[in-house]
Amino acid sequence: MMSQEERHMMIIYDDPSDQRSLSMDDTSSADDSPNESRLSLEQTNDLVPYIGQRFPTHDAAYEFYSGFAKRCGFSIRRHRTEGKDGVGKGLTRRYFVCHRAGNTPVKVANENKPQRNRKSSRCGCQAYMRISKTTELGLSEWRVTGFVKHHNHELLEPNQVRFLPAYRTISDRDKTRIFMYAKTGISVQQMMRLLELEKCVEPGYLPFTEKDVRNLIQSFRKVDPEEDSKDLLRMCRSIKEKDHNFRFEYTLDSNNKLENIAWSYASSVQAYEVFGDAVIFDTTHRLTAFDMPVGIWVGINNYGMPCFFGCVLLQEENLRSFSWAVKAFLRFMNGRAPQTILTDQNMCLKEAVTMEMPTTKHALCMWLIVAKFPSWFNAVLGERYNEWKAEFYRLYNMESINEFELGWRDMVNSFGLHNNRHIGNLFALRSLWALPYLRSHFLASLTTTGQSKSINAFIQRFLSAQTRLAQFIEQAAVAVDFKDQAGEQQTMQQNLQNICLKTGAPMETHAASVLTPFAFSKLQEQLVFAAHYASFQMEDGFLIRHHTKLDSGRKVYWNSQQGIISCSCHQFEFSGILCRHALRVLSAGNCFQIPERYLPLRWRRVSSSATKLQSNPDHHAEKIQQFQSLVSILVTEATKSKECLDLATEQVSLLLSRMREQTIASLQVRDVGMPRNLS
Template identity: 80%
Template sequence: MMSEEAGQMLVVYDDPSDQRSLSLDDTSSTEESPDETRLSLETTNDVVPYIGQRFPTHDAAYEFYSEFAKRCGFSIRRHRTEGKDGVGKGLTRRYFVCHRAGNTPIKATNETKPQRNRKSSRCGCQAYMRISKVTELGAPEWRVTGFANHHNHELLEPNQVRFLPAYRTISDTDKSRILMFAKTGISVQQMMKLMELEKCVEPGYLPFTEKDVRNLLQSFRKLDPEDESVDLLRMCRNIKEKDPNFKFEYTLDPNNRLENIAWSYASSVQAYEIFGDAVVFDTTHRLTALDMPLGIWVGVNNYGVPCFFGCTLLREENLRSLSWALKAFLGFMDGKPPQTILTDQNMCLKEAIAMEMPATKHALCIWMIVVKFPSWFNAVLGERYNEWKAEFYRLYNLESIEDFELGWRDMVNSFGLHTNRHIANLFALRTQWALPYLKRHFFAGMTTTGHSKAINSFIQRFLSAQTRLAHFVEQVAVAVDFKDQAAEQQTMQQNLQNICLKTGAPMESHAASVLTPFAFSKLQEQLVLAAHYASFQMEDGFLIRHHTKLEGGRKVYWVPQEGIISCSCHQFEFSGILCRHALRVLSTGNCFQIPDRYLPIRWRRISTHSVKLLQNSPSDHSERIQLLQSMVSSLVAESAKSKERLDLATEQVSFLVSRIRQQPLPSQGPKDIPSIHRNL
């Protein structure tokens, strides 16, 4: 028989499902005796709620019951509240129940609105605690008047209960920390690892999960798009006031709302002057704050490190918007278009580039194509998919156009892909992605898999830096600055590395003193391979063939008097690094130094300031500056090998700098350039 107190408790459960699921033992409604009660805060022995237990506030009672529930393996939630003796007397009774109490009511279906159909954890559990407000001697307190700890479900283990939503909380301090991390552009996984280290907890034991962090960041993006746009423009103007070299352009629609915006930083414009010959324009991402397409211009510097050139946000990814973005970008860069530009397979973008950059070679990023292969060909080819992919890469890396087209035809026949629309589309666009068709154009090595991964990782840093749209421009600047500092550190580490000469040839040591370690490693590979090739002088040049081959080979044309050399493989035109065939001819012709024109400025050990001086200098002064730069690079490389060498170099260079500063400066003119370079 249910007691009167239990019956009263059922009254507060207005939901019929709760009435069916909740039944209380008679013992749970025992009336408490004031003489036998005590405040739970007076002793630490009160680990289990009991009838008559006293609390100063209902929040204190909730916290106590919550801690008890956590130890047992469940969580609680606030349920019904009621006032005693009618309305107006205030809150006099509260109920806390197990998180699995009650049953899930059936929701009305709406065919026009998609249903989430999330599974409910409620199973009619009867565990609860009831507290009532008692006022004695003018001091109100709360007493436990009902308690049951009977569960109709399994309780969780201690290492599982922490994943319940009630125990996953992010403190205000942690929220501030997470938002600060977000501004730097690091990923959520990296945030979690950093906070685990800071709090000295084992991996996975923070009081919140990755999903909680992502939800927190997402909550900061759910703002009014119009207000966000206004704040974004205000942020750009503020940055412009602080840095006059910051550049941005935007357009408004007829309703005076932000339509498109593009921006670039002073360091990006400076980097583009030197390394803007080959550019990647990635438009495959979206900024979730406003669900706008995001375009990012990036390149690669002389140390092989990705560098940022600019960003754009577009309302629509159509021909008009993309043309505007390209115009804005060229405006930032003083109208200088890149020699080559790599993009995804976007027909509107292809047309926009043809309109705005007619002299630029447009190619497709191979990694943006390859990433689609599983969805295109996995089901079609089945077990032969990996075999086909290996054949595709072989064809992609061929040097001859004729060999590529013959091989493609054989591949289609071998795998039965005559009617496959993706294969037909790839072949139709082959001049924009296959290396045999791109070899005559400079791409700074950005078509390789290694560079593609580095650039993609570089772009992901900006996508991680999303909290609010209004702060996105500033956050990208932080991410760019962070990347620039990392690049400087990588540059320093490369310069301090001992360079290992593998051939002993004078050309190798000369190149090592001029090129960056990144570029030299590429050239050194070709120098080593050059020794495996035979050279045959012909009437119109040289035929270079591998020593194991009896046919074929590459034609090399060399004019020693003018220092001009070219190869039919076009590797220098493609990467800026001389090929093994040309190096073999130079070696045969007793050439002990690589001609300066084949040691491009963009691959040399010089800063952006030095490159600008070289580009603006007359030829005679340029040669002298290049020679001095080579000598300085050799000095640094040799001095770094030991402490004694470094001390000697520091002493001698200090003396030399003092003597140079004593020399009088000539009047302004072309001959001032070397002195300017010295001051730098």
Template identity: 45%
Template sequence: MIRSITYDMLFGAWFGIDNNGQPIFFGCVLLQDETLRSFAWAIQTLIRFMKGRCPQTILSDLDPRLRDAITSELPSTKHVTSIWNILPKVSSWFSLQLGSQYADFKSEFDALYRLESTEDFELRWNQMVSIFGLGSDKHITLLYSLRTSWVLSYVRVHFLARMATTAYSKSVDAFLKGIFGVQSCLRGFFEQVGIAANLQNERHQEIQCQYMHMKTCLPIEEHSRQILTPFAFNALQQELIVSMQYAASEMANGSYLVRHFRKIDGESLVIWIPEDEQIHCSCKEFESSGILCRHALRVFIDKNYFQLPEKYFLSRWRRESSLMFYDDHSVHDKDDEWFQEFQSLTETLFAESSITKERSDYIRRELTKELTRLLNEVRDMPENDGAPMDFTLTPTD
């Protein structure tokens, strides 16, 4: 259905995540084919949009040409494949082949994915392959070759901002369905993108105003509520609640072994460095999401901390933080003549070019040439002429 709207071209979209855990729609791309060259061009366009700043981490599906393009164009970016892109493949690859054994295989596969130790993963993976007779299976070979991009024990050392969660995946799907579900032409698609983006901004404001209820009597919770966004506070709050079911045992070297009272999961090693209040847990939750885990929180509680050290409130999850900086002449000012003029020109161009394929091809060809000419001229101009601008919009951390 999507290809019928996009003149049989491939549709791709770029998403991020804001400090309320909501997807941010950065933009989309229409590609004539799925070649390495096309994917590389799309990534180059994204980098230009981001003013040359490459993402720290990028998530994608298993497409080999897209993976190669990411490796080529974003060599310093960690490439992660979400487990939610892998699980449907696992079902289609192995359910018929293994038959009645598939349920046992799937249970072991899920357990392997969640292991904290890479050494444990390597050992149990080999055991699983042997037990189910999958040593020569090409799909098992593929998954193993890509293990550093999807297995938790390998990827949790990289910052994912909870983009690999089920909730985030569902939010992205809902956004895309909202765009395509009611459209029958490319023109309607572009109009719907604008509507969806505006609704997304309104949703952001609604979430920011949500009241955050206390669920414990811990001073750490009260202090965190004053700093974190509702999304981040809720995540930390859940970890605080669960931490009460854990016990921390101090070791001779000052580290701690933290375990659930029913031993429903393995022990976690928490390293505490009192000199500068550093805490590190073997589960790597903070490194991955920027939210302290139940194990680290258990140690802070046992040490009678009433407030968490400031370093454990990342700017990404603070109430006052934002992925974009706006000056006093904000984009939210609907009377901003500069913004309205360019928005109107863009909408008109999209509307006229999406009526026929001939128009679309012509606009794409001529616009590329004209933009190249304009950019070359603009880049030759001084970067500062002393005149104040009415509108500024620049990326920030």
């Protein structure tokens, strides 16, 4: 009788569909006699299988035939195995066939199971090699007892055969490298290019494809979701033990499984103290590997670079989850809400912000809306899409609400968009995204195209990570740390640049010594434009009008005694940078320095996280001015020689480290690592 092991192997390699198309019994091959085998050996090349060829194991025979197949342009697979009933000698015969042998078996349709409908390459090819087991003098070996080399299909060229699945293999060393690359968040295309460079092979000539790498990463992710959640919490607790200022909160569902989790780093809390006046809460991304919505809190620092404030993973995008996320963020930031928050067009999120941040101005992030325009309007407008988009941006940047609404009606009529639901929704929400409605609220330049690209690139850095959920927090920390280091380098480069003064006005010189190059460039632009405007004193202020215009203009109020100036364009309220109209009035009033209150701390060269944005700048005006002078002198002296620059960099780095340690030590450490139930 056949042993249980033999029956098991027969089941593994026996393919009924192949048996119908192949006839591989003993009579179909050459005779098994040793004499004829030796004759065949003398007449056959060693690289081609021949009758009587010997192998120590069936695996060795498989490897030999596989190598032959690769050189010829096809691949092989194991087919049938046979044993002798009643003898108990195990497997005695084995078949290796062309990968296109047999016919595709007919699948029974199952309504409850989705069908993959994959195309098959099988075409009933008869090429095969059969080996049989023999024993002589107590030694076992395998001999070739059947070989057919003719195929009923074309063989592949050498540059094509490598794409067959049988020859696409990833070594253990390459797997290790791929998993390491996945943790860094780089794309699969970048992984492939790095491996090509490491192995010194031409692009596209690795022994595996992008699809193989994606499948490998996907198999790495296939873990028990519950265990993955536990690993995630263990990771958070581990980070908390190393850094007591790391903050995280989470909720559990009714089955005691992880539902939502939010976290923030010590450096993020510190940055929020100064730059948390305007924040973007981007919830448009998902972790593809886990199909989870992810929300990212991000802002902009005084050098115009993105700064990370926090992150949240949610199971559901509903009011309850968003409300918890907003409350968790406020707890991380010691209860301080931003002045302005920008989000996507999510009505649940809008309601959550209104409930949990009643004093915060909520606006819609324009570049998150614009990203949807191609899918909304491309097919509708066709060739006129770009024309419509240009008109939309013109309306978006208008200053007058009345002009915006009149222009919107004209745009709808011109492009025939009366019944378009997206146009209707945009107009209904116009007060949340159109600049004419938002100019009196501080947005810190977050609406500009340059900032949107910079922030989006920063977010994509760790969202592209191809790894498990438990390591996502660690990867986000790496991305934030990388951004901090890059930011410090860019900050140094900006500070070392020689500032070019364009007007020669004392106000320009003063602003250049106080503001960061990023903020100063914006103020300098307004100073240059100010020279093109005429100033007319009125009973209740000044009328500022461009020299080419005879009507309209901006109304500016200026109280020289109190040092208060305001303009009807609301440029300062919107960006924290004085407008050309106000600067024109200051210049006409013989003001040689910009009042301290109009040089916000968040745009200055030196900002301390211990200084609140709401504090009165005049309280520290004298010390700040003195310190700014010292910094200016330091930069001037440091750039005189390489030795001076190295010395200054070293000493300032030590000073910054001491200041940061002192700041972190003074922060209140709150235990936010305990689960909080949703109310």
